[in-house]
Amino acid sequence: MSNGKSLGSGGFSPSGSLVNVAVVVLVVLVLVLCAGVFLLYNQEKGASNDAKIAKDSYNTLNDSYNDLSGKYTALVTNNADLNERYNVLGEEYDNVSANYAALKNQSDSTTVKMGEFLESDPTVAYCYRLLSDTGANNATVLQLKVYVYNVGKSDINNVNVKVTIKSITDNSTGELVKTIPTIPSLGKRTVDWELDNTSRVQSVWVGLG
């Protein structure tokens, strides 16, 4: 007869001890898991942050890449265009250069030839022609043409052309004179007279006045 609790139910029993141990282990396990969850949560939060930073960096780099790619493409086009224009200009330059060389060669050749041909001092050379022609009243007339050339390097003034003629009727002689005011270097002038058919040209003389 007893009104208290029995020792068997209120005291230590091996089975009750195992339960307690299991409970403690489970509590510890729950705590450890909670700590693990906390750590994983923090880790994931950090990782998400890193992911966002990485995404931003990637996007920034991608924008830079696209910008640079656009510039590069434009530069490639510009470079190709410039290269083509350079080649065209090079060909034109070569053409002009070849023309210039040929022209220079011709010009030098002509200049040398002219330098050798022209006299340093004022000089005239001449030739003349006697042409028979029909004048008024069907009379035969002689036309004397004197061609005067300035073969000097400078212009000359007052060139006298003198012609001595002789009449075949009375053997008298006469002199015809004309003055050319000016002849430029490499210039030519023509002087002419009409003579009747009784006159003969004895001499033609051209000289500086």
Next chain:
Amino acid sequence: MGEDGIDGLFNVLWRGKFYIVLAFALAITVAITAYYFLDSRDLSSRLSQKESDYNALNDKYNKLSYDHSTLVTSNDDLNKRYTDLNDKYNKLTVDNQDLKSSYDDLNNKVNRMHETGGPSFAMRYSFYEGGPSNNRKNYLEVWIYNVGDGREDRVTVKARIVNADNSTSISEQTFTDVDALDKRYLKWEYSTAVRLDSVWYET
């Protein structure tokens, strides 16, 4: 008996409520842990992929940047060469025009004087006495110019001389291959007794 059974079950559960809560908490924490663990692995994998993409893009960017820099340098160089060539071309064009202008001027002058239709000659001469006082001579110098636009194969200069006894003699000299704008020169020597009658040329 039925009601007693249900009450008994409740009693049992009530007595074991702490274990149930504990088991439930354990299950939830395991689930959350698993969720975070798996998510963390997934995130890590995505981050790794993103980093790999970034590195690949960065490599492309660096290569493009290098190509761009190289092309900028090449373009600058080409631009400079183009500018230099353009300057040279402009200068050469001006020089060419100047040369052409002066060459045309010279040609026009020559053409104005040139007789057309082949070779044509003009002549000048000088007859004078000269030499030392104990050996005086008469000299005849003749210059003949081809003022035509063609070459003459053969031209002969002749001079008629009147001798002291009033007889005449003819001096002559032939030149060959006289080009346009070419000239020839000759000089004859006579005694002081002779006179010059005339000088002419024949082709």
